Amino acid sequence: MNKRIVILGAGYGGMMTATRLQKMLNYNEAEVTLVNKHDYHYLTTWLHEPAAGTLDAERCQIEIESVIDTNRINFVKGTAESIDPNAKSVKLTDGQTLEYDYLVVGLGADPETFGIQGLKEYALGIRSINSVRLIKEHIEYMFAKYRSEPDKLEYLTIIVGGAGFTGIEFVGELGDRIPELCNQFDIDPSLVKIYSIEAAPTALPGFDPELVEYAMNILERKGVTFKINTPIKECNPDGVILATGEEIKAGTIVWTGGVRGNAIVENSGFETMRGRVKVDDFLRAPGHDNVFILGDCALIINEETNRPYPPTAQIAMQQGQTCAENLTSLIRGGELKKFTPEIKGTVASLGKGEAMGIVGSKKIYGSTASVMKKVIDNRYLYLLGGMGLLLKKSKL
């Protein structure tokens, strides 16, 4: 009987594994099944744009069957509920059970709340197509409500918790969107407040300080107020309370302050740190040689710094590629290949025409960085779906 490969999650890691497997494996060499909650993949790294309303959410959606050949890979629309690594099976929420010989876990992240009270209830998250549509509509609804209750200035305040990569990219987009929104709703733009609140001693922890300063200057000019080194103590229906005791009233709170691995992994008995499994050199869960873990659910230590790599799309994609190669080897009886991330660069967008980051070891800024950001985004489309997908979804 053919070996059964089950891939959980059609994020960057899962999709890359699936598309590579469909190229590398011959017909009937293995039975590959991809399981995903939606029938589309989404471009997580773009989601700050539809959240702010500067890009249509549909632009970030890719129909799975437009890049997966369903003659070679079974697609199951379903949500994983639990993994039983001993029985080698996965249970879906609809009651279905899938058995596997090899499992690839690319289930993505859950928000990390750091125990902040009220965060789950009152803060929105940049997590999925549905969650960013909600953010966009929430902000617009607040602006519309303000026009009906003009004494409620707080409706025009947006708090973004976390000034990491996503938080910074999001406030950059907000800076572009607000003038447009104010025009649409006849609102004086000076009444709108955007707060970027970060507990760490710097915005964009881990970034070169020169780049951080560049980013903050650009964003402050776009109307963003930073509160760095300022933990949020509590979220409530009216806004947030900071650790300093200061209260900021706001109609919208968006939390970008961090993620942990999907709870399913931890709940299925894998040993985790913040929901992540410290995988071996071949991306396998310790003690489970047939379970590969990718992306947000995997913990990999950067030996140079002795700290974990941040879970990025770039690394997840590389993991998917290695994982597909190793699965092919396992089926054909070849050697396994070690995974080593190769960080080509990191570019953070700061809104239209503005970005900053590092490519190779070179710092880049402004329009150069903005063009590079688009090159990175478009390169992924090409890797995933070739020229066809690039033409359909590319950013110009």
Place this chain on the structure above:
Amino acid sequence: MNKRIVILGAGYGGMMTATRLQKMLNYNEAEVTLVNKHDYHYLTTWLHEPAAGTLDAERCQIEIESVIDTNRINFVKGTAESIDPNAKSVKLTDGQTLEYDYLVVGLGADPETFGIQGLKEYALGIRSINSVRLIKEHIEYMFAKYRSEPDKLEYLTIIVGGAGFTGIEFVGELGDRIPELCNQFDIDPSLVKIYSIEAAPTALPGFDPELVEYAMNILERKGVTFKINTPIKECNPDGVILATGEEIKAGTIVWTGGVRGNAIVENSGFETMRGRVKVDDFLRAPGHDNVFILGDCALIINEETNRPYPPTAQIAMQQGQTCAENLTSLIRGGELKKFTPEIKGTVASLGKGEAMGIVGSKKIYGSTASVMKKVIDNRYLYLLGGMGLLLKKSKL
């Protein structure tokens, strides 16, 4: 000293009075002041469209200074608080007092709640640019929320209280918008419910029964569920409770069930019925020969039926015209002219390409009626602002 004419409100009546006066009066023949809350006039009869999201709200806005010659008419952006007919003065909410020799009251309507509990708190209204923007954003927000909480089907239910003219036109637009919204939010259209609820024994009370049936058939095909002869007893955060005891859960409640005259008129000591002043043949408030009352604040009896005319834009415009002529006569010492409404026709839109109504004494339906509706809308633009305004705002 020149006579001072103050016009309160830039609705259909006030705007028509002002634009006619600016044509009829010579320079410095009178001092005319137009007072309005916003610096724009809006096309109240179009508001069901932006409320549903089928037309941009801006399309219904006309900058007052684009049709009023401010060399001839003073424009004051302000909100009337009270009228003192004995002192012949008007107080604005900003503390300003305006004295007049002649006053024109065109302050529009307040919603009539018929004592329904919770209506003010939980139902939205089709009243103004700001209120319809809120309805549009509210509906979209509910659709976005549903995607995050897919067990809350009630988020996809819209209750429209009142199946009069506005309620019917609004559900017609909703019928067009829902498929588009469902597409945008990836929602199965069959999950969306639109209820049109009317206390009277028929939808569109006062309309020809054949036309009512035509309208209901069209709207039912667009997915509208009618509950006629069914008063609403209570609105609450979850939906409505009907007089029958039936509860309908809904994310959105819009009340179109009737209006009364602006409370300022009643509170200023004028004798009113449902907020309306029963004006004399010359549109004057009884006992105040220098106060003219137009539009929603005026009550005029149709002698044929012995019932009040419904307060329509058509009548308000005709009143504005007569009022301007009479004010000119008063200033020049001429005769006053009696006001008699001349009902040219009434056409209710039922969404894109569909309408029905009466023109002259002829019933019209379908695309003929839909074209006629646009002719009526465009004719007003021409009357108000000539060819320039028609070109800028006309419906094609």
